[in-house]
Amino acid sequence: MPSFGNGRRVAIVAGVRTPFTRAGTLFKRLSAIELGKLCVAELLERANLSGNEVEALIFGTVVPNVLAPNIAREVSLMPVLPKSVQAYSVSRACASSNQAITDAADQITLGHNNVIIAGGAESLSNIPILHSRGFADALVAASRAKSLTGRISALARIRPRDLVPITPAIAEATTGETMGDSAEKMAKLNSIRREDQDHFALRSHRLAAAGTADGRIPAEIVPVAVPPSYDTVIQVDNGVREDTSYEKLAALKPVFDRRYGSVTAGNSSPLTDGGACVLMMSEDRARSMGYAPLGYIRSYAYSAIDPGEQLLMGPVLAAPVALERAGLKLDDMGLVEMHEAFAAQVLSNLKGFESLEWARRAGFERPVGEVDRARLNVMGGSIALGHPFGATGARITTTLLNEMARRDTQYGLMTVCAAGGLGFAMVLERDV
Numbered sequence: 001m002p003s004f005g006n007g008r009r010v011a012i013v014a015g016v017r018t019p020f021t022r023a024g025t026l027f028k029r030l031s032a033i034e035l036g037k038l039c040v041a042e043l044l045e046r047a048n049l050s051g052n053e054v055e056a057l058i059f060g061t062v063v064p065n066v067l068a069p070n071i072a073r074e075v076s077l078m079p080v081l082p083k084s085v086q087a088y089s090v091s092r093a094c095a096s097s098n099q100a101i102t103d104a105a106d107q108i109t110l111g112h113n114n115v116i117i118a119g120g121a122e123s124l125s126n127i128p129i130l131h132s133r134g135f136a137d138a139l140v141a142a143s144r145a146k147s148l149t150g151r152i153s154a155l156a157r158i159r160p161r162d163l164v165p166i167t168p169a170i171a172e173a174t175t176g177e178t179m180g181d182s183a184e185k186m187a188k189l190n191s192i193r194r195e196d197q198d199h200f201a202l203r204s205h206r207l208a209a210a211g212t213a214d215g216r217i218p219a220e221i222v223p224v225a226v227p228p229s230y231d232t233v234i235q236v237d238n239g240v241r242e243d244t245s246y247e248k249l250a251a252l253k254p255v256f257d258r259r260y261g262s263v264t265a266g267n268s269s270p271l272t273d274g275g276a277c278v279l280m281m282s283e284d285r286a287r288s289m290g291y292a293p294l295g296y297i298r299s300y301a302y303s304a305i306d307p308g309e310q311l312l313m314g315p316v317l318a319a320p321v322a323l324e325r326a327g328l329k330l331d332d333m334g335l336v337e338m339h340e341a342f343a344a345q346v347l348s349n350l351k352g353f354e355s356l357e358w359a360r361r362a363g364f365e366r367p368v369g370e371v372d373r374a375r376l377n378v379m380g381g382s383i384a385l386g387h388p389f390g391a392t393g394a395r396i397t398t399t400l401l402n403e404m405a406r407r408d409t410q411y412g413l414m415t416v417c418a419a420g421g422l423g424f425a426m427v428l429e430r431d432v
Contacts, residue, residue: 008108008109008111008282008283008284009282009283009296010104010105010108010109010280010281010282010283010296010297011280011281011282011283011286011291011293011294011295011296012278012279012280012293012294012295012296012297012397012401012428013047013278013279013280013281013286013291013293013294014043014046014047014278014279014294015043015220015276015277015278015279015294015394015397015398015401015402016039016042016043016046016220016221016222016276016277016398017039017220017221017222017274017275017276017277017391017394017395017398018035018038018039018221018222018224018274018275018276019221019224019234019235019236019237019238019274020237020238020239020272020273020274020385020386020387020388020391020395021234021237021238021239021272021273021274021386022238022239022270022271022272022273022386023123023124023125023270023271023272023273024125024271025125025238025273026226026232026234026238026273027123027125027224027226027273027274028125028126028273029227029228030123030125030224030227030273031065031123031126032061032063032064032065032071032121032122032123032126032273032275032390033065033068033071033074033075033121035121035122035123035273035274035275035388035391036059036071036074036075036119036120036121036275036277037075037078038222038224038275039119039121039222039275039276039277040057040075040078040080040081040117040119040277041078041080041222042222043117043277043278043279044080044279047279047291049115049279049289051080051081051082051085052082053115053289054081054082054085054115054116054117055085055086055113055114055115055116056085056086056087056104056107056113056115056116056117057072057075057076057081057085057086057087057116057117057118058072058087058088058089058090058100058101058103058104058116058117058118058119059071059072059075059087059089059090059097059100059118059119059120059121059277059390060089060090060091060092060096060097060098060099060100060119060120060390060391060393061089061091061096061120061121061122061389061390062091062093062094062096062122062389062390063122063123063124063127063128063389064089064091065126065128066128069089070087070088070089071089071121071390072087072088072089073087073088073089075087075121086113090103091390092302092418092422092424093389093418093419093420093422094339094341094387094389094392094393094416094417094418094419095302095393095416095417095418095422095423095424096120096389096390096393097118097119097120097276097277097390097391097392097393097394097395097397098300098393098394098397098416098424098426099393100118100119100120100393100394101118101119101278101280101297101393101394101397101426102297102300102426103118104116104117104118104280105280105297105300108280108281108282114281114282114284114285115279115280115281115285116279116280116281117277117278117279117280118277118278118280118394119275119276119277119278119391119394120275120276120277120388120389120390120391120392120393120394121274121275121276121388121390121391122272122273122274122275122388122389122390122391123273123388124271124272124273124388124389125273129165130165131162131165132161132162132163132164132165134157134158134159134161134162135158135162135163137157138154138155138157138158138162139154139155141154141157142154142155170419172307172311172419172420174307174308175307175308177307177308177311178256179311179312179341179342179419180255180256180263180268180342181256181257182310182311182312183256183263183268183312183341183342183344183345184254184256184257184261184262184263184344185310185311186310186311186312186313186344186345186348187261187262187263187344187348189310189348190310190344190347190348190351190352192262192343192344192347192348192351193262194250194262195250196343196347197262197263197264197267197342197343197344197347198246198249198250198264198266198267198343199246200267200343200346200347200383201249201266201267201343201383201384202244202245202246202249203380204340204343204377204380204381204382204383204384204385205240205241205242205244205380205383205384206242206380207377207378207379207380207384208237208240208379208380208381208384208385209240209241209242209380209384210379211379211380212236212237212240212242213242216379216402216403216406217236217237217379217385217399218235218236219402220395220398220399220402221235221236221237222235223235237384237385237386239270239272239384239385239386240380240384240385241384244266248266249264249266249267252264252265252266255268262344263342263344267342267343267344267383268341268342268343268383269340269341269342269382269383269386269387270386270387271387272386272387272388273388274386274388274391274395275388275390275391276388276391276392276393276394276395276398277394278394278397278398281293283296294398294401294402294405294430295401295404295405295412295428295429295430296428296429296430296431297426297427297428298326298328298411298427298428298429299322299323299325299326299426299427300322300325300424300425300426300427301318301319301321301322301325301424301425301426302318302422302423302424303315303317303318303321303362303422303423303424303425304317304420304421304422304423305317305421305422305423306421307419307420307421309421310348311417311419311420311421312341312342312345312348312349312417312418313348313349313352313358313417313421313423314417314418314421314422314423314424315338315339315349315352315415315416315417315423315424315425316349316352316353316355316358316362316368316423317358317361317362317423318415318423318424318425319353319368319413319415319425320359320362320363320364320368321362321363321425322413322425322426322427323368323413323425323427324364325427326411326427326429328411328427329369330353330368330369330370330371330413331369332410332411333375333411333412333413333427334375334404334407334409334410334411334412335375335376335378335400335403335404335407335409335412335413336371336372336375336376336377336412336413336414336415337376337377337381337396337399337400337412337413337414337415338350338371338376338377338381338414338415339381339382339387339392339393339396339414339415339416339417340377340381340382340383340387341382341387341417342383343383345417346381349415349417350370350371353367353368353369353370353371354367354368354369354370355367378403379399379403392416393416393424396414396416397414397426397428400412400414400428401428401430404428404430405430408432409430409432410429410430410432411427411428411429411430412427412428412429413425413426413427413428414426414428
């Protein structure tokens with residue numbers, strides 16, 4: 001029987017997520033912590049599991065709340081879980097919930113825990129706005145002053161320019177390059193045509209719309225009452241455009257290279273709010289409690305590349321390692337789920353899978369191979385569904401396992417690219 005690590009198979013028993021909503025819309029009044037709690041409460045309900053059985057909770061987020069930076073602990077303090085649950089947060093950019101899941105797998109494999117909730121959440125509607133250094137220094141000086149005169153004197157140092165906030169940007173600290181800039185670079189270096197990007201984006205929306213209409217996607221989602229009135233309940237993602245067309249996508253202007261570019265808002269994933277989590281157990285514990293696992297973690301791998309090169313090509317280096325560790329090949333994979341940060345990134349990754357040059361960079365003499373498009377992101381992906389940074393990995397894990405069950409597929413491969421030049425790949429398996 002296939003095993004992960006030292007022989008203890010790690011089972012994924014259930015998974016759930018909130019609807020994914022575009023930042024600044026329906027969930028703008030919900031924090032990442034609240035989104036995480038909604039997921040965890042629903043996960044326990046669907047699994048019919050007492051919170052007392054949960055030993056640890058691991059959560060990922062990319063933009064933490066500066067007042068409560070350990071999102072995992074805040075989520076774990078909800079009433080349905082005992083206060084003794086161990087909880088910690090992780091961050092690996094867009095692969096943060098993947099990191100949470102693999103951390104949980106490691107702990108289960110080592111025998112340290114048997115029941116763990118892992119996932120992540122993100123509220124890009126509520127990112128912290130930073131003050132300038134001059135303004136911050138003045139406030140600190142005022143707080144330390146011993147008298148009213150001292151406080152007034154400290155605050156008097158503030159100049160109009162100090163009041164201008166620092167606007168957050170999704171950019172590399174080392175290079176200053178935004179994610180969109182990186183996607184443009186990859187499109188040019190890999191000869192990814194604008195037409196192909198728009199057709200891929202259209203495919204994402206059409207497949208996501210079909211998966212929503214037939215109930216497969218809503219089945220993974222907890223209905224959420226929208227604050228502040230709570231009189232509207234949603235159970236679908238609000239970024240899916242079932243009425244879009246190639247002509248509409250082709251009419252959009254490039255965003256990052258306005259003159260020569262091909263990356264648009266239409267062929268990119270939107271900024272999104274949402275949460276997702278999975279319930280993980282050792283195989284023995286799952287079986288003893290009467291659960292039929294959705295599947296098992298067969299293998300995983302992480303990778304890194306120079307952020308100044310092709311920022312989002314990390315999965316091309318991680319996938320062959322994960323497949324080798326699983327003792328399997330791409331042809332063995334019944335389904336492939338690839339995070340869609342940008343259509344240009346996905347198409348570049350797919351080309352990289354077929355490249356001997358990239359294979360050799362990963363230490364192999366044969367490319368991963370060509371991905372059968374009929375097996376790729378069969379219910380759409382992040383371009384249509386949205387991309388809450390800390391939650392996407394858990395969303396993809398649940399979707400892949402559920403679709404593997406519907407198609408009676410034994411193996412599935414998932415990949416995630418991440419800021420910092422990071423990449424992730426994981427092989428999942430089912431008993432068939």
